[in-house]
Amino acid sequence: MSGPFATIAEIAPAIAAGEVSPVALAEAALARIAGHDEALNAFMTVTAEAALAEARAAEAEIAAGRWRGPLHGVPVAVKDLFATRGVRTTAGSLLFDDWVPDFDAAAVERLRGAVAVILGKTGLHELAYGSTSINPHYGAIRNPWDRSCHPGGSSGGSAVAVAAGMAFGALGSDTGCSIRQPAACCGIVGLKPTFGRISKFGAIPLAWSLDHVGPLTRSVADAAIMYQALAGFDPRDACAADEPVTDPTAGLGDGIAGRRIVLPRAFFFDQCEPEITAAVEAAAQVLATAGATIEEMALPHIAEAHLTGNLTIMTEAATYHDENRRTRPEKLSTEVRALLELGQGLSAVEYLQAQRLRRRITQELLRALAPFDAIITPTAPVPATPIDNSPPHHGPLRFRNTIPFNLTGLPAISVPCGFTGGGLPMGLQIVGKPFDEAMVLRIAHAYEQATDWHTRHPAL
């Protein structure tokens, strides 16, 4: 299969066999960007010439018998907070408007090492500090399912690029929801691996202890392929985990018979749109039919996890941007400036109390999860809403169900699980145990194989 909505897993064998040309793929992706991105605003920068040069080099290498793996010659996009050598990197902020790094972020190095073709940089919520990608400096990014709506955020541009068939996969970052929630809003897959699994080196921080790097893709198999290329220890990242990475693609189709999955009703379904509740309940049934046991159980201290995550983001973001806020406040939107100022209102004692509570929450959550393989929840209790009329109470709800797993560092994925009556996608979140991305992906793949949500694409 080819075409804009083919998956990496589908095209990789054809590329390896010389049946699909990386140059043709890159040209088609660039043509699609040229045709649709004026309306969607997914890309901050399109590096067309560099992409074509990379595609030609990739193609020549394959022709010479040196195929380097499933990302070889595949067009991908990179969120504009990852440093890219010689290419402007803004983090969606005027603070970095003219920053042209002289190095690549570790995740970008990994993509280049896998010979992926980088099409350009995707837009995001200002400083990744928000969940709508309505950027006051570079314009609102638009949801391809309904252009009047936001695509979620902060990795909104990456989600839109993948959902709209402009890239086969994209790099995102997630501090509270920023891979999974835009994936849910755009009807694609978003994987936030275990904390420390993928190097953050060269990614402009929002909150050091909560920031995660991961892929957005059109299928679970593609998320596994990108994860495999990106994961691994990096001594340049102070939070990097030196844990062995097992190939998640190997056991992807092994099924979920006998797996025990927690469905926590309390907290995660509060204020949930009825259509989303129904979709996640139906997803639980699908997993049960595939052989898993679904068990309802409340997770310990989950409301405190939300609160502690929030306080941690606020304090760490205020610390990282302290000088920027004081010396260049005019470069910040009113919204982000207020968030940074609020973070200044927390004391060192309060931050450390929050980290003590974080340890307790993590330990008790791991203890509760010991007999189980995974947790399922709605990715977000609310879908995308109109850019011009987003209900204020949706703000905290958009990241409520996801931030507990930034705080505790557990791996989590969002997969499409249906559409609202208004035609907007909804997401199912699957959370696993530390460093067991393989199980998260396996459960997600089993769900995906039993449903057809991932085969639906927006009409542009």
Add this chain to the structure above:
Amino acid sequence: MSELTQEQIREMAKSILGREIDPSEVETYRTRLPYLVRAKQALRDWAPRLADDEPATVHRLLDRARATGGGRS
């Protein structure tokens, strides 16, 4: 819960931000300041129960792999 008055929001701002906010800023802080006040109180409520808990350590200063610049990949 009834909506807080402008004056209540401004009092919270004075206490937490250490400055007066002008009326045009009230809406920006209307939901966030009360949240922060509740969050601070929740932390205070938890403190007596955290006697044996050290802070979570997510940054590791030293380990062998970092010291040698190597490690598994």
